[in-house]
Amino acid sequence: MATQAERVFVLPGDEIPASLIPSHPKRALKLGPGLRHMPPSELIPTVAGELVTDHKKNSIWVEYNGGRRPGPEYYYVTITDYNPNAILPQLAFEMATKKTRPQLTHGALVYARVCLANRHMDPELECVSPTTGKADGLGPLVGGMLYDISLGMARRLLMRKSVEEGKVAVLEELGSAGLAFETAVGRNGKLWVNSESVKTVLIVGRAVKETDDDKLGVEQQKKLVRKLIKEMS
Amino acid sequence: MTVTTEPEALLSHLHKADGSATYSYAGYTVIGAVNGPIEAQKRDELPEEAIIDVVVRPAAGVGGTRERHLESLLQSTLRQIILVNNFPRTLIQIILQITVTPENEYVNGKLVQANVNLPVVPALLQTAILSLLSASLPMTATLTSTCLAIISEDGQRHIVKTPTARQIEQSQSFHVLAFTSQNELILAESEGAFTMKEWDDVYSAAYRQCCTTAATDDADTLMDEGLPTDTDLRRFIRSTVEQKTASDLYWK
Numbered sequence: 141m142a143t144q145a146e147r148v149f150v151l152p153g154d155e156i157p158a159s160l161i162p163s164h165p166k167r168a169l170k171l172g173p174g175l176r177h178m179p180p181s182e183l184i185p186t187v188a189g190e191l192v193t194d195h196k197k198n199s200i201w202v203e204y205n206g207g208r209r210p211g212p213e214y215y216y217v218t219i220t221d222y223n224p225n226a227i228l229p230q231l232a233f234e235m236a237t238k239k240t241r242p243q244l245t246h247g248a249l250v251y252a253r254v255c256l257a258n259r260h261m262d263p264e265l266e267c268v269s270p271t272t273g274k275a276d277g278l279g280p281l282v283g284g285m286l287y288d289i290s291l292g293m294a295r296r297l298l299m300r301k302s303v304e305e306g307k308v309a310v311l312e313e314l315g316s317a318g319l320a321f322e323t324a325v326g327r328n329g330k331l332w333v334n335s336e337s338v339k340t341v342l343i344v345g346r347a348v349k350e351t352d353d354d355k356l357g358v359e360q361q362k363k364l365v366r367k368l369i370k371e372m373s
Numbered sequence: 374m375t376v377t378t379e380p381e382a383l384l385s386h387l388h389k390a391d392g393s394a395t396y397s398y399a400g401y402t403v404i405g406a407v408n409g410p411i412e413a414q415k416r417d418e419l420p421e422e423a424i425i426d427v428v429v430r431p432a433a434g435v436g437g438t439r440e441r442h443l444e445s446l447l448q449s450t451l452r453q454i455i456l457v458n459n460f461p462r463t464l465i466q467i468i469l470q471i472t473v474t475p476e477n478e479y480v481n482g483k484l485v486q487a488n489v490n491l492p493v494v495p496a497l498l499q500t501a502i503l504s505l506l507s508a509s510l511p512m513t514a515t516l517t518s519t520c521l522a523i524i525s526e527d528g529q530r531h532i533v534k535t536p537t538a539r540q541i542e543q544s545q546s547f548h549v550l551a552f553t554s555q556n557e558l559i560l561a562e563s564e565g566a567f568t569m570k571e572w573d574d575v576y577s578a579a580y581r582q583c584c585t586t587a588a589t590d591d592a593d594t595l596m597d598e599g600l601p602t603d604t605d606l607r608r609f610i611r612s613t614v615e616q617k618t619a620s621d622l623y624w625k
Binding site for chain 1: 385391392408409410411415454456506507508509510511512513514515553554555610611614615618619621622625
């Protein structure tokens with residue numbers, strides 16, 4: 141290759157011989173890493189390494205080993221027990237800046253969306269909608285309790301019409317029975333339930349788990365809810 | 374008698390630091406480690422440039438006022454050649470651990486304690502530069518540094534390059550100078566009594582020692598004879614880093 145012979149070792153501040161600076165008649169000169177342009181026409185290396193010139197591409201750069209690239213910091217999130225951890229950038233939260241990012245401790249629970257899933261890479265999560273910058277209900281989940289449910293159940297609960305299409309009526313039944321609670325369903329088979337009263341959390345969790353485990357139909361679910369409410373009071 | 378041993382250096386030998394170097398010359402050995410650019414403490418950070426944090430640790434005991442003074446000298450020198458504007462609101466940390474000092478350095482402890490420890494400055498600066506090069510932090514230039522003493526013998530004063538600890542003790546005045554690779558004076562510290570003429574002589578002697586390679590730079594493969602007898606610091610830095618780069622880029 142023609143560029144091979146032109147490698148020259150440079151230290152920061154060295155003068156670059158004019159013969160090594162490519163001059164393509166048409167293309168603009170491209171500066172790669174390790175070089176600094178001092179207007180009007182001075183080029184100065186800023187790191188120690190080998191100066192490489194590519195006359196064809198009209199580019200010049202310094203090749204070196206090492207250095208630190210400041211990158212974003214991540215939380216590592218377990219999606220399932222048997223998968224490698226997903227990464228959740230610390231700034232992928234609503235209104236998060238370097239100074240105001242959420243402080244999540246070990247074992248914290250987040251409601252997040254998978255924004256990058258690639259066969260050969262760790263999945264990446266986000267807790268904010270990249271288009272609107274709003275959380276849309278995503279974010280750290282504080283308090284409450286986490287239940288493991290089957291993936292099918294999670295999918296049914298997430299359906300738009302979960303009663304008609306998914307045939308799960310427990311949550312609606314519990315709600316109309318006067319219990320106040322909130323849930324978050326993860327496609328990884330996790331159900332998070334929170335409420336003011338611990339009893340409600342336990343009942344809701346039990347109801348969904350029993351529906352899931354015993355493959356209850358809509359009528360049986362209603363019966364189960366009535367039984368649980370009765371037991372509670 | 375001046376110190377005749379050649380400088381020695383080891384680059385990138387600490388694997389947890391971004392860059393590191395151990396440098397020995399004139400009876401001093403200093404280990405340097407550089408980390409950066411890393412996140413700065415909120416109250417320390419500067420909005421438009423990186424903070425240079427220099428930590429000097431003595432060979433024995435914990436650092437005191439002397440070390441803080443050395444740190445401030447090094448900090449103000451190094452921030453002029455590191456491109457601090459490239460990394461606003463970050464921190465570049467340079468840690469220099471002195472491991473070996475010349476023999477009678479700590480002999481009469483109390484007296485030495487009161488002094489500024491200038492003779493170690495060249496070794497600290499050179500170590501810092503090598504560590505920064507090893508960390509590939511962008512800089513405008515490299516620098517070389519030397520120390521000289523003026524000693525009077527039989528009423529005649531003469532300049533001694535890289536004096537020994539004993540010579541420094543007996544000297545009339547002692548000077549540390551550093552030059553960038555563009556031959557600009559970047560650091561000049563002196564102690565003792567001297568005249569302006571003497572300082573000019575010291576300056577030109579240091580200049581010769583620190584800035585000689587520049588002229589022979591292009592032909593540095595064939596120029597091994599005609600060089601001055603004392604150590605060519607600039608060539609030393611260049612060849613050390615060149616070796617390291619060559620081994621880094623062995624795959625080419």
